[in-house]
Structures are given as structure tokens and as C-alpha cells.
Amino acid sequence: MSVLVVGSVAFDALETPFGKVERTLGGAATYLSVAASYFVPVRLVGVVGEDFSARDAAIFRGRRIDTRGLERVAGKTFFWAGRYSEDMNQRVTLATELNVFADFNPKLPEAYRDSRFIFLANIHPALQESVVKQVNGRPKVVALDTMNHWIERTPGELRQTLKLVDILVINDEEARQLSGKHNLLHAAQVIFRLGPKILVIKRGEFGAVLMRGKDVFTVPGFPLHDVRDPTGAGDCFAGGFMGALAQAGRVTDASLRAAMVYGSVMGRFAVERFGLDRLRQLKPREVKQRARRFYGLTRFRL
């Protein structure tokens, strides 16, 4: 079962206490696709400019990532520059140049229209909706990420889109903002009424929480000796989660829990190096090994 991923492909300039890069491939859809491709084939939908070279595209080759949906248009690729605080829990955006991403209007190649597992990364909710509408028949799982920008500025469109969504994958703050509830159990109940029946809350180094009905599952963040660059961690979590779920092929309590562990694994690998550097070298064997270490991290007996 493949995963359809739609979202941003970008160049990032990153600065953390551990270093600086002037221009590295990034964007939610890039991180998501690479992370998900460890589990299943991926179909990528996005847009890049003329400055996106064959060398940039190398990250997708040799992985099971179909780039027929990666449109190349006149202009420059989306560019983002950010700097992280000393403890890396805060970041300031230094530049956002939307460029070709400003007119992004995702079009699914014919070959993508039978997709059954769809991840809508953080873009305008109307575009997210249009992607779901282009799929033939009823997908098995539609998962969506969004951010404060859309929650504040396009609440109507977001609510419209959420009706089509099975799994909402956001962070604590976004869950609180979207629901108007500080307590996350209360927030989940509000969100379940908007459409998604499953809520996944990403918590960075603290791992993630899965809520479904009254059921709650938590997964810790893998403790790391080196955290160099938090960029893409949430998207890699989402990619690992969605990839593992599609690999399982069905949504059960067991497949969701395993997917949470794989999400946490991929999210934490991402932060060990700058940009996609860790994922470039990551071996499937390492993914499995680290996932198994979550047993030791969480097992107890009363």
C-alpha cells in the first residue's frame, strides 16, 4: 500500500547552536516522503522552481518515491530561513519566500488517483480538500497536519476539510488552539466532533500521544546524545507514522500503536543531523533496531 503525500518542497537556511547551513533541501512533503519511504512506496505531490536541480532530486531517487506529481514551474522554489534558540525549543523565522509555492495548486497524476493512504501536510486547507476530492473512490485513511496560521485565518475552510479527515496530526499548541480547550482530553473530544476520529499529538522530545475515542496511547521521544537541528522532526514523525500504518494496511489499535513508535523513531533520527543529512544515510535496519529499543524504554511489570 503506497502513501500519497502532498505539501511543501523547499530550500531552508538553518541556524542552530550546533551550526548553520545556507541552503539545504527541506519542506514538509520532502521530510514526510523520505521518512514514509522506509515503509512503503510514496507518491509525492508538490511544486518546485527552476532552481531545483537534478542533484536536489537525488534524495528521491533510489527510494520508492514517485515524483510524477512534483511539478516544476517557472520561478524559484519556496525558501525558508530560521534560527533556533539555545535550547532549540524556540525558533524565529528569518525569511519566508513563498515563490512558486504561492500559486501551488496540487494536481494528482492519473496514476495517483487510486491512492488509499493520504497525508495532507501543512498547506491551505482548501488545497488539502482538493487533493482528497481528486482521489477516486473512498480512501482508507486521510491524515492531515495544519498550523496556527490556518487555524486563525481560514477556520471555515479548515473545518470543511476536517470533515474528510480520519487522523489529525498536530502539536499540543495547535490542538489547544483548534479546540479552544487547554486540557488535551477535552481538546480531543472537540476535535472528534469536527471529523477526525483519531488525534495524534506531537510533543517533540517528549514523544507523542494518540487518542481515539476514550483510548490513549503514549510513546516517548527516543533519548538522544546529539540533537543538532529540530527542522523536519514533526514531518518525519508523520512520515514514519503514516508509512508504518500503510504498511500494516489497516487501522487497528495495534497498527496505530506500532505506527506511533515508528513515527517517534523517524522524528528523532531526523534531529540528529542538519536537514535531511541523517535520513540520507539511514538504513532500514537502523529503523527496526531503534524501534525495538522502545520496548526497553517503556516496558515494566507491576
Place this chain on the structure above:
Amino acid sequence: MSVLVVGSVAFDALETPFGKVERTLGGAATYLSVAASYFVPVRLVGVVGEDFSARDAAIFRGRRIDTRGLERVAGKTFFWAGRYSEDMNQRVTLATELNVFADFNPKLPEAYRDSRFIFLANIHPALQESVVKQVNGRPKVVALDTMNHWIERTPGELRQTLKLVDILVINDEEARQLSGKHNLLHAAQVIFRLGPKILVIKRGEFGAVLMRGKDVFTVPGFPLHDVRDPTGAGDCFAGGFMGALAQAGRVTDASLRAAMVYGSVMGRFAVERFGLDRLRQLKPREVKQRARRFYGLTRFRL
């Protein structure tokens, strides 16, 4: 196996978004003792003033808490007033009146001197040291909590005391401050060189982390519908942890992990009501039931 607890007994004035109390029994040693008493008999060492009535002492009666070490002296009991922020993650101290606690000099009754499990709650490190020195022979476990105040102002005395400590129970921020390391794996290695061979990091709603050598165990915070007052959560965690460990009677990987779960259980019960209100009514059966719910919260299969 009983637990010896030394620390503050206080009256608190508390204000949270969910209410306000003018004067309620509190103090680290109080929370710790009550929480630990669900698992083993407790021996309490502390000091109160003349305003501490038989009614106040009622919380200790009917539980297995020996108060022969609770000194009553002329003057007023330690008083603390604090207000929590809207999200309850911040608090401001409105008043600290040390009163009789200013001259606290813990003295172990003869009957306490054979104690084998000792919890030194947050007080001056020289006093913590004096307690260990009053114990006959070598205790099985000395656990210690401290805070930024002592880390900053009495670093020499704290280091001296830490040499006698097996388990350090602090929060993220304190671990970082004490070690000078932001990364908690690095912080643990620094702390292990100071004496403690086990580090327990309390993370509030995010649960807690246990580090011992290279081994790491995480326990989530139990998700709650109602969080009314965070006061005493960390001390109840410590009490549950230490009580369960003493009940096991020995320090093994398995007993430490189970103790972490019981710590998390007790810490989260505490915040459901103001002050000690939830613990006053809490039944041993509820403690066991909630601990078992941590299986569902954490179990997965790859």
C-alpha cells in the same frame, strides 16, 4: 520496609484557574509521606509550630505514618502562598514565611535510626547530610530532591551531600542547572560522577524518566480530565516512587520501573484536587487500578 521522610511541613495558600484556598496543609514531607504510606509505613521528620492543630495532624493518623519525628516548637508553621498561571505551567510565589522552619534541625528519634530507605526532600543540603549521618549502618537507598536555590547558593554542601545519595529525584531544569548540560543524557553522566547512580527526572504532565548507567526508562503522565492544582505533584511522585521501591525491598531494574509507574500514578492523583484533598480520599484499590492502566497507555507490538 519503611521509608524515612525528612522535609517541610507547611501551610499553603494556593490560587489556580480552578479556585483558591487560604490555608491548606502542605509541604514536601507531608505530600511525600502521605503518598508513600500507600505502599509502606512512613517515618516522618519535620517541624511545625503551635498553630499546627490535632485536626491538621489527622491526615497522618489512620495511615501508617509515624510522627514521632515531627517536632512541635514555639512559633508559627512554615507558610507558602503561590499563584499558578492560566495553563498551570508557571507559578509565582506570593509569600514565603519560613517561621519555625528557618531553624529546622532534623533529629532522628532513636526508633528511626535503623531506617534503610531514606527520602531527603528539598531542604538545605547540610541538613540532608546530617539526617543520613544519624542513621545507624548503611542505608539501602538514600534518595534526594533539591532545587535551584541550593544548586546556586550552596553548591559545595550539595556536592558533599550528593556523595551519600543513590537516587537523585529532580526536574529537567534542575538536572540541567546542576550538571551544566542541556542534553539530559549528558546531564545524567555528569550527575553520576557526583554520587547518585540513578537519576529520576520529573516532567509533570509528561511523566518522568529514569536513568541508570546507559539504561533509560520513561513513564508517561496519566492523562487527566481534571487538573485543578499542581501543588505537591512532584512530591507525591517521589512518595509513590520511594514507597513502591521500599515495598519491593530492593533496587533492581524491575523494581525501579514499577516504582516509576507508581510515582506517576501518585503524582497525577495529587493534581486532581486542591492540596491533599484527592489523597485524603484515595483508596489503595484506586492506586492499583490506575497503575494497571499504564499498561494500556504504553503497550505496543511491532
